[in-house]
Amino acid sequence: MSVESGTRIKVAVQKSGRLTENSLDLLGRCGLKYSRGKDQLVCFGENMPLDVLLVRDDDIPSLVQEDVCELGVVGLNVVEEKRLGFLAAGIAPLFEQVMTLDFGRCRMSIAVPEEFSYQGRSSLAGKRIATTYPNILERWLAEEQIAAEVVTLSGAVEIAPRLGRAELICDLVSTGSTLAANHLREVETVLESQAVLIRTPVPVAAEKVSWMNKLLKRMDGVQQVRESKYIMLHAPRSALAEIAALLPGSEHPTIMPLEGTDEKVAVHAVCRENVFWETLESLKAAGASAILVLPVEKMLA
Ligand code: PRT
Ligand code: ZN
Numbered sequence: 001m002s003v004e005s006g007t008r009i010k011v012a013v014q015k016s017g018r019l020t021e022n023s024l025d026l027l028g029r030c031g032l033k034y035s036r037g038k039d040q041l042v043c044f045g046e047n048m049p050l051d052v053l054l055v056r057d058d059d060i061p062s063l064v065q066e067d068v069c070e071l072g073v074v075g076l077n078v079v080e081e082k083r084l085g086f087l088a089a090g091i092a093p094l095f096e097q098v099m100t101l102d103f104g105r106c107r108m109s110i111a112v113p114e115e116f117s118y119q120g121r122s123s124l125a126g127k128r129i130a131t132t133y134p135n136i137l138e139r140w141l142a143e144e145q146i147a148a149e150v151v152t153l154s155g156a157v158e159i160a161p162r163l164g165r166a167e168l169i170c171d172l173v174s175t176g177s178t179l180a181a182n183h184l185r186e187v188e189t190v191l192e193s194q195a196v197l198i199r200t201p202v203p204v205a206a207e208k209v210s211w212m213n214k215l216l217k218r219m220d221g222v223q224q225v226r227e228s229k230y231i232m233l234h235a236p237r238s239a240l241a242e243i244a245a246l247l248p249g250s251e252h253p254t255i256m257p258l259e260g261t262d263e264k265v266a267v268h269a270v271c272r273e274n275v276f277w278e279t280l281e282s283l284k285a286a287g288a289s290a291i292l293v294l295p296v297e298k299m300l301a
Contacts, residue, residue, distance in 0.1 A: 007207045007217065008049045012063045012072040015041070015054035019195055022103040023073040027052060030218040049211055062201050064095040070212065071200075075104050077133060077193040078170060084135035095198040098216065104195035106174040108133060111184040113161050116168075118187050124148050124168065130160035131170040138192045145239055158182040221299045228296040229275045232268050234258065239287040240265070246282050249273035270296065 013023040024043075025230040027034075032050060034043040041248055043052040047274050053069055060074040061082040072095070078098065086093045110129065124146050131137045134152040141148055151166045160166045170190060173179060179186055197219060204212050231250075235243045244253055249272030267288075275293050283291055 007205065008045070008051050009071070009204070009208050009212055010051055010053055010069040012053045012055055012060045012069040012074075014057040014060070014074070018059060019057060019073060019075065019104050020054075021197065022101070024052070026073065026101065026222060029222045030215060048215070049208070050215065061093075061198065062096050064198055065093065067094070067200050067202055069200075070204055070208070071098075071215075072198045073101065073195055074195050074198065075106075076100075076196050077106075077108055077136065077191060079196060079198060080191065081133050081135050084139055089136065094201055096201050098197045098199050099220060099223060101195040101197060102191070102223065106172045106193050107189045108136060108170060108191040108193060109173045109186045110168060110170045110188040110190060111158075111173075111179050111186045112168050114183045114185055116185075118185075121146055121188065124188075126270055127168050128166040129168045130157050131168035131169050132157055133170065137170045137272065158184060217300065221301070224272065224301070225296050225299045227272065227274055228299060229271045230268070230294040230296050231271055231292070232266065232273060232289040232294070233283060233291040234264050235267050236264055236287045237262075237287075240267070241290055242286045243267065243283060244269075246286060247271055248275060248277060248279060270299075 011027065013027075032048055033046045035046060036043050036053060041054050043054065045051055053063065055063065057074050057078055060072040060226045061079055065070045065086070076097075079095065081151045083093045083095075089141040106177075107241070108125065117123070121144055124141075125148060128151050129137060130151045130153050132153055132155060134150045137150050141150070143239060151160070153165070154161060157169045157171045159182065160169055161184070169184065172193070173186060176186060230267055233243070240255070244267070247253060247269050249268035253267050253269035258264050280291055280293070
């Protein structure tokens, strides 16, 4: 395995923030072992020709754009804002979304002061809306045919109404507690967001292709496994069809004979969706017994 930097895949990940832990965890689940450089800016892969660049999330699309990194893990909100910005400037965006990741969920919403009388989208007309995502907001306003003024700020959007810089705001929300603490009320969702994997559309160097494909397959496997469960149970032969239909997202359950009985069989299946207590209760009601649900550690399609 070569350690020459030109032959190593580079992945951009947020250095310190809401996405950092999950992003590094994802790479760890793909089998990557790394050591962190002294400057804390790069994690050097020890068992794969892959290095992780730790940067501000806002810089991740540009690093892929400039082909400094082949891959990046970043919020869809950041990707969309950058993409629309590039398009407006007549620059072709050189990053593509490969897959959505199951973390960093939030929504970008318009919020109004508690005392604001909101009568629907027409109430937004003629208002100033403060945001750090002007491109996404402008696009939404254009789609909804609302003539409002976008006030671009670099942060602390939630205090803009109190400072008189805008009447309304458009910002990321997850629990809603920041809005509540600032006496603001969410009224419209402009974008649903979560972390995504982006890649360069530029073909990667021949010596990186095989590891790149391996990594993408492993990431896909990690995503699938998160929701998947392995389920084992005993079922009366007469109820097999009903029980199989209750198994969420499983295609071909394995049916095995049980020693000492002809009426019952063992059923094993991979469920591609989470198995909730309600499902177990329904299985039991259909005649299943000895039900076991196990996590799936790795999966390769
Ligand atoms: O330093 P760097 O630029 O890398 O970090 P950052 O401060 O820009 O980003 P960071 O770490 O705050 O968020 C990184 C990504 O996490 C965002 O781009 C989103 O994709 C995602 N994410 C998920 C969030 C939130 N949830 C979130 N709640 N990003 C920000 N927030 C903020 C929001 O702006 C508001 O201030 O949290 C506050 C609201 O949270 P609640 O829970 O009170 O509603
Ligand atoms: Zn940022």
